[in-house]
Amino acid sequence: MKQYFKVRLVIFLFILILPGLTSGQSSVAITIDDIPNTGKCQKDFFKSNLLNKLDSLNIPVTIFITEGLIYKGDSIVKNFELMKNWMNRSYTTIGYHSSKHSRYSEVGLDSFKIDVERGEHVVRQLAQTYGKTIDYFRLPFNDLGKDSLQHINIETYLSSKKYKIAPFTVESADWMFNYIYEYYLEKNDPVNAKEIADNYIVKTIEYFDFFDSLVLKIYGRPINQIYLCHDSRLNADYLPVLINELRKRKYKIISFDEALQDNVYKQKDNYYKKWGISWVYRWMKNQEEISFYNRQEPEDDLYPLYKQLVQEQNKTH
Numbered sequence: 001m002k003q004y005f006k007v008r009l010v011i012f013l014f015i016l017i018l019p020g021l022t023s024g025q026s027s028v029a030i031t032i033d034d035i036p037n038t039g040k041c042q043k044d045f046f047k048s049n050l051l052n053k054l055d056s057l058n059i060p061v062t063i064f065i066t067e068g069l070i071y072k073g074d075s076i077v078k079n080f081e082l083m084k085n086w087m088n089r090s091y092t093t094i095g096y097h098s099s100k101h102s103r104y105s106e107v108g109l110d111s112f113k114i115d116v117e118r119g120e121h122v123v124r125q126l127a128q129t130y131g132k133t134i135d136y137f138r139l140p141f142n143d144l145g146k147d148s149l150q151h152i153n154i155e156t157y158l159s160s161k162k163y164k165i166a167p168f169t170v171e172s173a174d175w176m177f178n179y180i181y182e183y184y185l186e187k188n189d190p191v192n193a194k195e196i197a198d199n200y201i202v203k204t205i206e207y208f209d210f211f212d213s214l215v216l217k218i219y220g221r222p223i224n225q226i227y228l229c230h231d232s233r234l235n236a237d238y239l240p241v242l243i244n245e246l247r248k249r250k251y252k253i254i255s256f257d258e259a260l261q262d263n264v265y266k267q268k269d270n271y272y273k274k275w276g277i278s279w280v281y282r283w284m285k286n287q288e289e290i291s292f293y294n295r296q297e298p299e300d301d302l303y304p305l306y307k308q309l310v311q312e313q314n315k316t317h
């Protein structure tokens, strides 16, 4: 009889442990670019609704500062305060994202250096007052250059300035969803706005599923994912919904530093084109492999509408 219970106990323990062995825990770090969105905040009386939401979400977040944004709009002083508010939060780690958000492959190294160096003093000094350091630089548009020479040059330059290049693995064109979302809200059309926002959540989860199954195929295990999104009205309203959906799917929200402990991030970036693709692709051996998997990505069905709205707005402005 005792033996019988022992066997049952072993089977029970095996069932408990098995999912952990086969699938592992899914983890993701949240990173937000183009902080602070001063244009949006000015409309909201210099408050950041996204920051307010994050205050109660209790998750670590890494923010990438585009310093030049503080010179946009009516009040540099208030914009500067806004940037400080993002940086002084205990749950934020800070990365730098340039001053003017120029596209490296187009402007070239010399101009890009000016863009980096224009704003970094302010950002580094401010970070220091909050006991934080800036170790990571995220390239605007994740553009690391149009060829291998530009690629090597930017890596060498940034490392000479003690920056590591900030990777990401999952993004879902949140900027595009946001554009359409704001368009409908400004047209007083909350029904269509909500439909777009719901679509954003569904599509983002599809991207997580896609990259999770892709890395499982490649590495035989889940990896620590890094999600890239932006400081926008859409995320102010819907990032908490997305976090909730991820948690329902048993994702653990971890810090950027913790995510980067995963050995996959030690791999070389072999991609020598200007497009801002996921690091999961950049670690692949060649362009054929990238194209093969890239074609299997979830459909980008809103892009035609986005393009049409941009054209419409360009006509009226």
Ligand SMILES: [Zn+2]
Residues within 6 Å of the ligand: 033, 034, 097, 101, 140, 141
């Ligand atoms: Zn950006």
